[in-house]
Amino acid sequence: MIPTSKADAQQRADQIRAFRTELELIELEKVISLDENQHTAITAYHDKFLAQLSDLFDVDISKREKQLSLGMKIASFLGALGLAASVFFLFYQFWGRFSTGVQVFILILAPMIGLALTMITAPRERTGYFSKLFGMVAFACFVLNLTMLGQIFNITPSHKAFLAWAVFAFILAYASDARLLLGAGLISLACFISAEAGSWSGMYWLHFGERPENFFIPAAVIFFVPYYFPHRQFSGFNLIFRVFGMLFFFIPILILANWGMISYIRLNNDTVEAIYQIAGFLFSAAAIWLGIRKNWNDVINTGNLFFVLFLYTKFYDWWWDWMPKYLFFLLISLTAILALLILKRLRKTGSDAGEEVSK
Numbered sequence: 001m002i003p004t005s006k007a008d009a010q011q012r013a014d015q016i017r018a019f020r021t022e023l024e025l026i027e028l029e030k031v032i033s034l035d036e037n038q039h040t041a042i043t044a045y046h047d048k049f050l051a052q053l054s055d056l057f058d059v060d061i062s063k064r065e066k067q068l069s070l071g072m073k074i075a076s077f078l079g080a081l082g083l084a085a086s087v088f089f090l091f092y093q094f095w096g097r098f099s100t101g102v103q104v105f106i107l108i109l110a111p112m113i114g115l116a117l118t119m120i121t122a123p124r125e126r127t128g129y130f131s132k133l134f135g136m137v138a139f140a141c142f143v144l145n146l147t148m149l150g151q152i153f154n155i156t157p158s159h160k161a162f163l164a165w166a167v168f169a170f171i172l173a174y175a176s177d178a179r180l181l182l183g184a185g186l187i188s189l190a191c192f193i194s195a196e197a198g199s200w201s202g203m204y205w206l207h208f209g210e211r212p213e214n215f216f217i218p219a220a221v222i223f224f225v226p227y228y229f230p231h232r233q234f235s236g237f238n239l240i241f242r243v244f245g246m247l248f249f250f251i252p253i254l255i256l257a258n259w260g261m262i263s264y265i266r267l268n269n270d271t272v273e274a275i276y277q278i279a280g281f282l283f284s285a286a287a288i289w290l291g292i293r294k295n296w297n298d299v300i301n302t303g304n305l306f307f308v309l310f311l312y313t314k315f316y317d318w319w320w321d322w323m324p325k326y327l328f329f330l331l332i333s334l335t336a337i338l339a340l341l342i343l344k345r346l347r348k349t350g351s352d353a354g355e356e357v358s359k
Helices: 006-028 036-057 063-097 100-124 129-152 160-176 179-200 205-210 212-228 237-256 269-294 297-319 325-358
Strands: none
Touching: 006 036, 063 100, 063 129, 100 129, 100 160, 129 160, 129 179, 160 179, 179 205, 179 212, 179 237, 212 237, 237 269, 237 297, 269 297, 297 325
């Protein structure tokens, strides 16, 4: 069966390469021995299938191709950054020499050209490197567009610019299958929702970062989007949604667990910090459990990261001021070793349970 997305096609190509390597080892150990006709049939089938995947999705069918693809991704990212910076400084270098009409024309035209190039190259280029490059430059031009137009016409700054940036980033991300642009769109969307929530409470929108709890709403929305609307046709989009949703949730909790005075909760600071410290432990542990249950490695790793952060910040609060530094770091080391032993035991238990089920 031919995969329907590049991510699935790449996974299938990796499985074929792993199968070939494992088959060689099994035959060297004389566990099984295939005759020449069987070898020829399997090899011919895999070669034909890999050729189809390469024609349809341009997947990496060898380790060397995968290494080169990584280098191309890095080059594409650096090229996009360099081109965006070049456009930015070019604007500022000659900006004062242009009339207002020319300035407005350039600002409107630049992101439109970037969007057009992205839309044109995306369906024609299977690798997607150039479409992603054009997409990132178009997004940078669009951000510069709204910023400069606001300065030219002395428009009062508004948090609705975040919404415009988010929409444009999403259009580019889905057109070019670019996770970096999706991340930019999610950040813009989270900032807009947070600022909007802050304005409902009577706060000026520029101070939305002073109330970290405003990010809980976009965090929940972003995290559950791939659960109800899975992005099977896009590589890594589900992961980006989940990870960014967790970041927008746990970072505010981590901040409030140490600075309770900026919370909406009208209790004394120590009580607020204690509430968020407990919430941090509970939700990070729940994230690890959910990741194990759903087989989401990204959720497991992010949950582990924040559980450790919450644990070590508590260690700092409890013992840093009065405990000798060598003893403090020794305690950190012993805690890490204890965590390794617990995780090793859990891993062994899970492996034994899997063997029992297979029997």
